[in-house]
Amino acid sequence: MEIAPELLEAKRVEEKRLPPLPGAEPGKVVTRLPPEPSGYMHIGHAMSGLLNYLYAKMYDGRIWLRFEDTDPRKVRLEYYESFRRGYRWLGIEWDHEKNNSDDMELFYRYAEELIRAGKAYVCTCPVEKIRRLRAQGEGCEHRSLGVDENLSLWNEMLAGGFREGEAILRLVGDMKHTNTTMRDPALFRIIEHKHPLTGSRYRVWPLYDFAVSIEDYLCGVTHVLRTSEFALRDELQNYIRSLLGLNRHPVYIEYSRFEFKGTPVSKRRLRAILEAGLAKSWDDPRFPTIEGVRRRGILPEAIREFTITQTGFSYAKREYDWSLLFAINRKILDPVARRLFFTPNPVKLLVEGAPETSIEAPYHPSNKDLGSRILRAGDKFYISGADAKKMKPSEVYRLKYLLNFRVLDVRSDQVRGEFLGMEPMKDVQIIQWVPADEHVEVEVLVPDVLYLNDEINPESLRVVRGFGEMAVETVKLDEIIQFERFGFCRRDSDNELRFIFAHD
């Protein structure tokens, strides 16, 4: 029985679904993308963002893009854009956008409300003392200050009466709580540093838990999908909201970070690579940054499918093998990528008796829409050095689409053979080639993992040079093609024939 292939395909896609979201009602789900614009977006952000987006979509809900930008010292304008660009590239469409720094006045009002309710106090202890006391589970003398006194201290903070580090606003929590985040956490601190969006207008900045609690309420967020380092904060954030009468809490789902073997996402370790001179920029194809991953030829659809099929809400540490992502990428690429000839480390080949001719070669073995090109040939060629090296006299090979030849002799700089005919022969090794007088120089960057066994891999980027057939010039910037028997490569430069190897 014949089954229409498109039905099979539909079934395949149908099966790839995220597990149901607890407590989700169609049409009512609201999620959020909460990047901190303090670095370039990387693949971990991408997968986490995708999860939030996909669930919003799955339940016909809405999603916010909300920048968690309340540490002026870390935040930079270019990073906001990095995230917007990254999300867009992934096909994530957000319904609303805002910054936490938009709501400073509101945060101040809520702070005052907390102080008036006797639930927050200004603490002027030195940091070390605060840390020590929190560890010991004991409060300091400021905890018992009166509301009026706290109010005037708070206003003094806002007015600039304290310098950075001299005073913070703290929540009245529970100094004995086993969840240490509940032990009178800091709500606001003073930062004397220009913010890229608000300039010098504010000097008292809310901390994460305070800003997030309020923003998640304001945005009507129903589901928070985030990595596990936040797990202990659910309780705190719910508590802050309830003190403020904001009694609608999201469902929290936490999971371990998404990391790839040999490819750290930590800024510290990536910077070490940069400082060691092993990479020049954050968009290096070996980097897990979105730009790096994109340059490497990974498709957004692949990341999307990967997130849906290979991901789970596991707390256990995980380290994905790149091959898992490559396999998906390859399956997407295979039916649409043009096939071209490339001869790395080329060696000359002379086929005695080969006629002057030209052949038409399809760009794809089965996808005819991709068209074909004409290759002209005489008796002189270049073939891949690796192929030449394997050849032994009397062996028979076929230059793909062109002719068969028998090896006469093999030297390090040239292989000589005799022409055996044009028609394909059975059980003959087929190799790629370019005409000796009609080819272009091609350079392929081959990225590998940055770290091997926890140490910097000094050979994480290889450069392969060789000759490509003339049609390589028709490959557009960003187009991903397959150099036959070499691998899928993306053109990385507009004016040079420089490619980046994705995977085989």
Added chain:
RNA sequence: GCUCCGGUAGUAUAGCCCGGACAAGUAUACGGGCCUUUCGAGCCCGUGACCCGGGUUCAAAUCCCGGCCGGAGCACCA
């Protein structure tokens, strides 16, 4: 150190809540075969896992206890 949370093949996961058709499913990787004018794709076959020990039960990957290992948090970062 303290507090949480985990541990299913090399890797990533399904199953665990509600114990039984799980002699553990899938993907990837690996091995073999078929197909193919690519060492790619596709198709077929195969190797490979419930951290350890005890307990509960007719029955445990699933429940309980202990151990070991791993992760996260213990910020005036997010």
